Amino acid sequence: MASEKRTFAMKMLPPNFPILWKGETGYEEARIGRVFNFRRPERYPVAVIEATTEDHIVEAVRLADGIGCRVSVRSGGHSWAVWSVRDETILVDLGRYHEFSFDEKTGIAKVSPSTTGRMTNKLLEAYGRMFPGGHCPENWGWACERVLAVDVVTADGRKLHCDKKENSDLYWAARGAGPGFPAIVTRFYLQTMPSFSHMRSSAYIYKREDYRKALEWILGITSAYDEGTEIVAVASYPPGRSEIHVMVLLVTFKNSEKEARAALQPAEESAPPGHVDTWFCRETSFSKEYDDQHAANPLAHRYCVDNCYVRNDADVVSVLEDAFTTLPSRKSFSLWYSMAPCSRRSAEKGTMDDMALSMQSDHYFAAYTVWEDEADDSRCQGWVKEICREMERFSEGSYLGDADFQVRRTMFWETEQGRKLMKIRRDWDPDGRIAGYLDDGDKSGTEGLTNVHEWKNSKMEPRTSNGDSKPS
Numbered sequence: 001m002a003s004e005k006r007t008f009a010m011k012m013l014p015p016n017f018p019i020l021w022k023g024e025t026g027y028e029e030a031r032i033g034r035v036f037n038f039r040r041p042e043r044y045p046v047a048v049i050e051a052t053t054e055d056h057i058v059e060a061v062r063l064a065d066g067i068g069c070r071v072s073v074r075s076g077g078h079s080w081a082v083w084s085v086r087d088e089t090i091l092v093d094l095g096r097y098h099e100f101s102f103d104e105k106t107g108i109a110k111v112s113p114s115t116t117g118r119m120t121n122k123l124l125e126a127y128g129r130m131f132p133g134g135h136c137p138e139n140w141g142w143a144c145e146r147v148l149a150v151d152v153v154t155a156d157g158r159k160l161h162c163d164k165k166e167n168s169d170l171y172w173a174a175r176g177a178g179p180g181f182p183a184i185v186t187r188f189y190l191q192t193m194p195s196f197s198h199m200r201s202s203a204y205i206y207k208r209e210d211y212r213k214a215l216e217w218i219l220g221i222t223s224a225y226d227e228g229t230e231i232v233a234v235a236s237y238p239p240g241r242s243e244i245h246v247m248v249l250l251v252t253f254k255n256s257e258k259e260a261r262a263a264l265q266p267a268e269e270s271a272p273p274g275h276v277d278t279w280f281c282r283e284t285s286f287s288k289e290y291d292d293q294h295a296a297n298p299l300a301h302r303y304c305v306d307n308c309y310v311r312n313d314a315d316v317v318s319v320l321e322d323a324f325t326t327l328p329s330r331k332s333f334s335l336w337y338s339m340a341p342c343s344r345r346s347a348e349k350g351t352m353d354d355m356a357l358s359m360q361s362d363h364y365f366a367a368y369t370v371w372e373d374e375a376d377d378s379r380c381q382g383w384v385k386e387i388c389r390e391m392e393r394f395s396e397g398s399y400l401g402d403a404d405f406q407v408r409r410t411m412f413w414e415t416e417q418g419r420k421l422m423k424i425r426r427d428w429d430p431d432g433r434i435a436g437y438l439d440d441g442d443k444s445g446t447e448g449l450t451n452v453h454e455w456k457n458s459k460m461e462p463r464t465s466n467g468d469s470k471p472s
């Protein structure tokens, strides 16, 4: 960046402003130190602002406007594709911007964006409340349906409150736009719910050769299963085992042992024989489930992730077979998540909130590829690409939180919602001040994503010896 621009910028900023310019001591740590994925990108922001107040965020946007560059944002640093780190941007890091308050009358928690699900639920424990995110039954609906409002700093530096009545289009977009949201969220208003006294789990672990038996069974019983129970199937190398295994896991949220046992009993009675390990109605908790998630997603590792919503009319067991029986590394895992009956609701019928988030099917599949050595990058990334290329024909689209638009662009919203979202982005950020969707070459700008199945009809080049392949 030209030194005169920087000098100009310094004059705009208040004293002791928490900014680190590229090249300064501490810049590299500020650029990527809080990024979860160790497959770190060669992308370099002009400067990083470690905001601790809302005003710092406003100043950051004004500064970017003053020097003519974009703004990127980081909250948790958990984006697999590292969307926060962009070339020629001012990166606003919210890791030091903390806020939490809880209103006992309304049950609404106000939370700053870098507060993780685990932190939020820990803080809510004292009030006997919880906020459902990961590990909660899909039947409770999407977590973003419980986001009642957001406060934002807009692309032109204004502080606004957004909910169903005020700035409702931004509120609509905030729930489903992902990294294309055309403003910076500074506060979430979360509708919490009473917590449950009895969280229990059951598991059934099968050898790889019993994959079909296990999946056919669980697919057959999920649609009519108890509403307070989360159901997943995971293919992985379990600790101490040298072969891939398939684990069917049920986690139920109840208020007594009796209710928990009753909810888990139908699985216990119908599970096909042949499992090599199992447990029934074992005591668990949010922190135990979060610990398990941490163990499956270790720090300081390299990751490549992609996903599909598999069509309801597909032969799901066959579509997922390669992904569940051929993992590219010992720490990788593939996951199927039951979304029914939540997935059958619709905004038109009033059974689901009207919001940008609209892509869904009964079957969520994601491949989480985990490895340590850079030499394995191409092979592991190639495996994910190949798995999703095969699956694209059978998919409705994808969830953007587990996607990387630099590699694969597909449908992330229903057609109408996608169009509306791209218009809202252009209305609120016509100059593309907020760095949006990171596609190949970071070119998408104000246009955003096209929201089509780009790979559906494309032919792939044959796989190279390292497993890499790309669509022609």
Ligand SMILES: Cc1cc2nc3c(=O)[nH]c(=O)nc-3n(C[C@H](O)[C@H](O)[C@H](O)COP(=O)(O)OP(=O)(O)OC[C@H]3O[C@@H](n4cnc5c(N)ncnc54)[C@H](O)[C@@H]3O)c2cc1C
Pocket: 036, 072, 073, 074, 075, 076, 077, 078, 079, 080, 082, 083, 084, 085, 094, 113, 133, 134, 135, 178, 179, 180, 181, 183, 184, 185, 186, 297, 401, 402, 435, 436
């Ligand atoms: C270990 C692990 C487990 C995960 N589990 C789940 C899961 O159970 N369910 C699920 O849905 N997803 C899950 N994800 C995916 C994750 O939720 C998404 O990648 C999400 O984007 C992470 O949010 P973040 O704030 O940490 O992202 P960051 O990396 O901090 O930010 C990513 C992008 O989000 C946008 N953004 C971030 N903060 C703001 C803000 N304040 N205002 C406006 N835009 C902003 C920006 O475009 C930013 O570049 C998981 C990821 C990891 C690494």
